[in-house]
Amino acid sequence: MFLMIKSFIQNIWKIIYKILRYSIRTLHLIRTVIINIFFIIFIVISVGVYLNLRDSSASLSKCSALILDLSGIIVDKPVTYSKFQKFSQHLLNTNKPNAKENSLFDIINILRQAKNDPHITGLILSLKNFCGSNQTSLEYIGKALREFKESGKPIYAISDYYNQSQYLLASYANKIYLTPHGFVDLRGISTSKLYYKSLLNNLKINTHIFRVGRYKSAVEPFIQDQMSDHVRHEETKLVNRLWDQYLQIISINRNTTTRSIFPGINNILNELHRMQGDTAAYALKNKWIDEIASHFVIENTMKEIFGSNKQGTSFNAISMYDYNLIAPAKKDNQIAIICINGPIVDGPDIPGSIGGDTIAHKIRSARFDPKIKAIVLRVNSPGGSVNASELIRLELIAVRDSGKPVVVSMGGIAASGGYWISTPANVIIASNSTITGSIGIFGIINTFEKSLDTIGIHSDGVNTSPISNISITTPLPTEYINMMQLYVNTSYHYFINTVAESRCKTTEDIHKIAQGHVWLGYDAIKNGLIDNIGDLDDAINKAIELAHLKEYQLNWYENKINWIDVLIQQANKVIHTIIINLLNHYVSLINFDNNIKINNSNILQFSWNDPKNCYALDLNYSEQL
Incomplete structure (x- = not known):
């Protein structure tokens, strides 16, 4: 009996041993395969990087055009930016339209380097896949295009059609081409947003609004079904001024009148x-363009100007995505460029938003870095969390008090919390088309007790005080409602006092131009909210002046991407490209993004995470033209 039990146990053990042994071997095999796959991808990417660098430098002939073939949108700071992105386009044979975000400042640097590059003899604006940007950014690119043209190198714009953003850039060209069935799509500027009052009522959602400022309209979609009269009046003035400025730029570039550029839709x-x-033909008659020609004719004309490539298939040219920027010489004296691009949220960065903790850490690092002599804060934000905005402001005050000058360069929008964080600057610079001001505070809390009651869910419990159990499933106590309005009132008075102190004005003066009122740059300077009209170049020059620098280097404080992140990104692109290529054999995919644009506020996408539920935020104005 004992021997039988022993034999049985031994057999069981042998089975378990075999299972474990084969399991370990299988795991080892899987691990080896995974490691080898990543290693192969790494080798392929490395080879692609090397070949791309070698080919891009070798392919540039002595007489070449730089093609500004913008794809996607232009932003100050792309959400994820890596130099490996352009290598993967060649390596994986992906189309450039996959590059959804382009750095504004990279475009400026490319144009300025090409202006002085003896190998580059002209510029081609190929803007078919360009989706747009804010007017301030387009004007800044226009400045670089004008510099390029004034260097004696011609600019040619070529397209089947031009939307408003594309045409603003094309207007800087020496010659604008349009194909026979093409058109220039000038419509005007508008604002549009959705209103949710009836929806919230139908869903029995209680929306509690706390605000200060007659013009603080960010909360209107929650409490109305249409735009209020005073907000409609203010937004009408705003879009008319932006449109007038747009037409003025076009008319100057095209050497004609604004009436000729846009005689009215009925005309x-x-x-x-x-x-x-x-x-x-209408575009040609109206002097919107210079010549109507087919792609074949345009191609031959460009060959005559720039010569044919080695294959004889096209003219000598290099894409902006293949054009390598030369790194500037390193210097001890540095100016930190810190970009705030997007809504401001409490905590670290999240995709599409800027975290107060992340920006504060960058500012603190620049303050303690002995090589940093000044900070240029590039603000392109509608604001956001009051707590996060104040955290950033206090860090900037610490920089200024340490003896390092702070200069703010405002982008397309620097409103509400975006203006809040700008107040400590020694100098604030904005463009004429910058949307700023919107000095006001609001809070918003939704509760769902009536919605839950409707479907038979009820909440009950005990507490030690009326405000100890604040929940979205119970009504807001009167005491908490009073507390929230007190928070908002206090934050607003703190806001206008901060602005008054920084701008050397009285609180009464600031209150008159505050209350959520939005201003364009040239109105903001009249009201004393900014110091100068200009762009990032002017902000950098002012920082040089204040820091008394003769030599300097720009130090861009960007989120660093490690090699593991890059490897994962490229692996995802490999898989994505393989799947898309397989699908394209069977399915014709249509990109509706290029045909449909909804101009709506990002109220529902914003991360409402301020600890006091207080926000200095303006989400009523689209950043795209």
């Missing part, structure tokens, strides 16, 4: 009827 329709709907 355009009547003229198109007379011309039997020939949009290209």
